[in-house]
Amino acid sequence: MREALLLVHVAAGTAGLLLGPLWLAARLRGSPARAAAAGYLGAVGAVAVSGAGLALTAPGLLWLLPVALLTCGLAGAGALVRRWDRPHWRTTQPHLLGGSYIALVTGLLVASTGSPVWWVLPALVGQLPIAVAKRRLHAVPSPPVPA
Numbered sequence: 001m002r003e004a005l006l007l008v009h010v011a012a013g014t015a016g017l018l019l020g021p022l023w024l025a026a027r028l029r030g031s032p033a034r035a036a037a038a039g040y041l042g043a044v045g046a047v048a049v050s051g052a053g054l055a056l057t058a059p060g061l062l063w064l065l066p067v068a069l070l071t072c073g074l075a076g077a078g079a080l081v082r083r084w085d086r087p088h089w090r091t092t093q094p095h096l097l098g099g100s101y102i103a104l105v106t107g108l109l110v111a112s113t114g115s116p117v118w119w120v121l122p123a124l125v126g127q128l129p130i131a132v133a134k135r136r137l138h139a140v141p142s143p144p145v146p147a
Contacts, residue, residue, distance in 0.1 A: 005053045012046035013104055019043055020101045041075055044100055047107075048072035067103070075100035094133035102126040 019040040026033030051068035055061040078096030081089045102122050109118035 002054070002057055005050050005057070009047060009050035009054060012043045012050060013107060016040055016043035016047055016101075016104050017108065020097075020104070037079060041079055044075040044104070045072055047104065051107075071100050071103040074103070090137040091134060094130045094137065098126055098130040098133065 019036055023033050023036035023040050026036055048068040048071055051071075052065050055064040055068065074096045078093055078098075078100060081093050081096060086092075105122045105126075106118060109115075109122060
């Protein structure tokens with residue numbers, strides 16, 4: 001059972017790592033990229049569910065359960081915040097979606113190397129693309145608010 005969960009976890013994580021940049025590239029070209037968005041959100045959801053299952057079945061990994069839930073929550077909220085049309089969505093969306101992607105990268109690097117430096121470095125490096133995304137979103141005029 002654990003091996004099957006691990007296989008799903010790795011496959012979903014790989015899909016998320018590949019679909020995240022595809023979704024971003026499509027959005028930068030002006031495409032709604034619904035298929036890439038749905039794929040990314042599904043992959044992150046599968047990573048969270050399989051990660052939660054792995055955390056529950058392995059001694060000492062229960063502390064990863066909130067990480068799995070937070071990662072899924074970041075991706076879901078990041079995808080929805082634009083639709084909510086809240087005043088500060090342009091500030092929060094890059095942090096939410098970027099945070100979910102950083103969590104995937106962190107998981108890959110920590111699992112691959114075991115080095116504790118990878119718990120921090122992806123978050124630090126990820127701040128630059130998040131800042132660029134925020135600047136890009138602020139440069140585009142806001143759509144008019146319907147009366």
